Amino acid sequence: xxxxxxxxxxxxxxxxxxxxxxxxxxxxxxxxxxxxxxxxxxxxxxxxxxxxxxxxxxxxxxxxxxxxxxxxxxxxxxxxxxxxxxxxxxxxxxxxxxxxxxxxxxxxxxxxxxx
Amino acid sequence: xxxxxxxxxxxxxxxxxxxxxxxxxxxxxxxxxxxxxxxxxxxxxxxxxxxxxxxxxxxxxxxxxxxxxxxxxxxxxxxxxxxxxxxxxxxxxxxxxxxxxxxxxxxxxxxxxxxxx
Numbered sequence: 001x002x003x004x005x006x007x008x009x010x011x012x013x014x015x016x017x018x019x020x021x022x023x024x025x026x027x028x029x030x031x032x033x034x035x036x037x038x039x040x041x042x043x044x045x046x047x048x049x050x051x052x053x054x055x056x057x058x059x060x061x062x063x064x065x066x067x068x069x070x071x072x073x074x075x076x077x078x079x080x081x082x083x084x085x086x087x088x089x090x091x092x093x094x095x096x097x098x099x100x101x102x103x104x105x106x107x108x109x110x111x112x113x114x115x
Numbered sequence: 116x117x118x119x120x121x122x123x124x125x126x127x128x129x130x131x132x133x134x135x136x137x138x139x140x141x142x143x144x145x146x147x148x149x150x151x152x153x154x155x156x157x158x159x160x161x162x163x164x165x166x167x168x169x170x171x172x173x174x175x176x177x178x179x180x181x182x183x184x185x186x187x188x189x190x191x192x193x194x195x196x197x198x199x200x201x202x203x204x205x206x207x208x209x210x211x212x213x214x215x216x217x218x219x220x221x222x223x224x225x226x227x228x229x230x231x232x
Contacts, residue, residue, distance in 0.1 A: 004158075033219060042119075042205050042222030043159070056218065091158065103149060104220060106159040 004107035012113045020078045021110045025094030032075050033093040082114045117142040121223035128196045136191040136226045138206030145211035148189040153203040196230045
């Protein structure tokens with residue numbers, strides 16, 4: 001399978017715990033995006049990387065959230081001191097940006113439940 | 116700022132009938148427009164995009180969309196609906212300005228399409 005992969009697919013945690021999600025983009029894609037989707041809503045942008053550089057962060061990304069893409073390949077999204085409001089589907093997408101015309105391809109998502 | 120409106124939470128159509136899922140957008144520069152479909156417990160699947168050129172864009176699974184600049188709309192259409200088309204559909208926009216346009220997509224709230232047999 002050469003699509004975007006995300007692990008784990010599901011995560012249940014207790015409030016206050018830290019969690020980390022991983023995204024493996026399509027191999028030749030240089031841009032990687034994180035979105036969050038809550039029930040009944042469209043995905044909301046969190047942050048994106050071009051290669052290893054984090055170029056934009058949404059106001060939704062509080063200081064409890066941190067994302068990395070250390071070698072310009074896979075990325076991790078960490079949430080510290082989770083809150084019940086963090087419960088959502090976390091989606092990763094990647095694209096090969098040539099003249100901004102490429103579409104973004106999404107992974108299956110990681111569903112986080114904070115108890 | 117960029118935004119997308121999908122005015123219908125749900126669209127119901129009988130199998131074999133044409134379907135339309137509406138989308139209007141707001142963006143400061145040239146719009147790049149996308150449609151995605153989401154099936155239960157699955158990620159978003161890309162259907163089609165408009166970047167430039169012909170206002171009628173053809174995509175996957177027989178879907179097409181018509182870009183209307185004056186009405187700032189990008190409605191999704193299919194001539195003959197299938198039961199298997201039942202899913203959640205999202206319209207998205209990004210600013211096509213190469214220097215200042217946001218790279219991230221802004222999504223609408225989604226429209227649930229229900230095709231009855």
